[in-house]
Amino acid sequence: MYHPFFQFVLPRLGQAALDILLYLNFLQLPPLQLVAQWPVLYYGLPLVLMALLAYISRDPLGLGIVFVGHLVTFYCIGTGIGLVLRRVGGAPLTVWHIFWLGGITPWLLTGFIMWWGRRRALRLCTTKYNLTTQKALPNGQLRIVQISDVHPRACAAMDRTRIPELREKVAACQPDLLVLTGDIFDEYTEKEDFDAFCQFFGEIDAPLGKYYVLGNHDLFHHWREP
Structure with missing residues (x-):
């Protein structure tokens, strides 16, 4: 103490x-x-x-x-x-x-x-890391795309109008696996943006699955909603 x-x-x-x-x-x-x-x-x-x-x-x-x-x-x-x-x-x-x-x-x-x-x-940047492993991977490689801290809000840098740009960035990476690592939403995210991004993440093609963890901002506003 x-x-x-x-x-x-x-x-x-x-x-x-x-x-x-x-x-x-x-x-x-x-x-x-x-x-x-x-x-x-x-x-x-x-x-x-x-x-x-x-x-x-x-x-x-x-x-x-x-x-x-x-x-x-x-x-x-x-x-x-x-x-x-x-x-x-x-x-x-x-x-x-x-x-x-x-x-x-x-x-x-x-x-x-x-x-x-x-x-x-306002700039959507893609950072690439190449890692090596002794584990057997499908087709010899595994592409993992990580998205974090989107914080969509109408008055912020990211909202649903920028989804096409984000979709293009993700598609260019051709993900085998998608991971969302927190603060995908914001405690002030409007419902229209919330629904639009949920639909967008649902439409991403990731053959090996999509996984997410909650961030501190994700827990504040929408956690009470179904």
């Missing part, structure tokens, strides 16, 4: 420290300097911004918490670098101030990472 301090107290202390760090950084944001003459707005708007970030990150499996996680990480790293460069001073500190943009840079970097992640998610 872990000591209650490490289980409950320390995480809350860490969260409080991150909240303070974010609040102090938000006070430095250039747009906020425009209302510095009004203390209620100057000290209150960062609290509103933090409440908004808490709201969008309330889903532990959603994109909001990914966004906030990156943002907090960049602020932590940037704060550390800034404290070190204050000790150094001179040109390095000046360059850092230009790069940091009063705390706008973490938002820009977070936005870029989210954009880049979605751009990569």
Whole structure:
């Protein structure tokens, strides 16, 4: 058993420290300097911004918490670098101030990472591995196609409109065996996408069978349905 301090107290202390760090950084944001003459707005708007970030990150499996996680990480790293460069001073500190943009840079970097992640998610890539075995295989080889983490949603990178593209990718691999290794669906998958992908997986030709395991996302929303 872990000591209650490490289980409950320390995480809350860490969260409080991150909240303070974010609040102090938000006070430095250039747009906020425009209302510095009004203390209620100057000290209150960062609290509103933090409440908004808490709201969008309330889903532990959603994109909001990914966004906030990156943002907090960049602020932590940037704060550390800034404290070190204050000790150094001179040109390095000046360059850092230009790069940091009063705390706008973490938002820009977070936005870029989210954009880049979605751009990569829109690409259906096939990765091939060649393995050797001493076991006897039908016709001397066995083609196993693995599909994982499809997460179909109407507002996400994958939905039923992309099934033809996915069908073409799978057909090109000519699978003897198909394995679905979790998160084939999402807790927010719409019924139309759910039915369309079930039909698609049912239509795939895999002579030696199709097998699947459930992922954590598969278990959240549709597990109560027949």
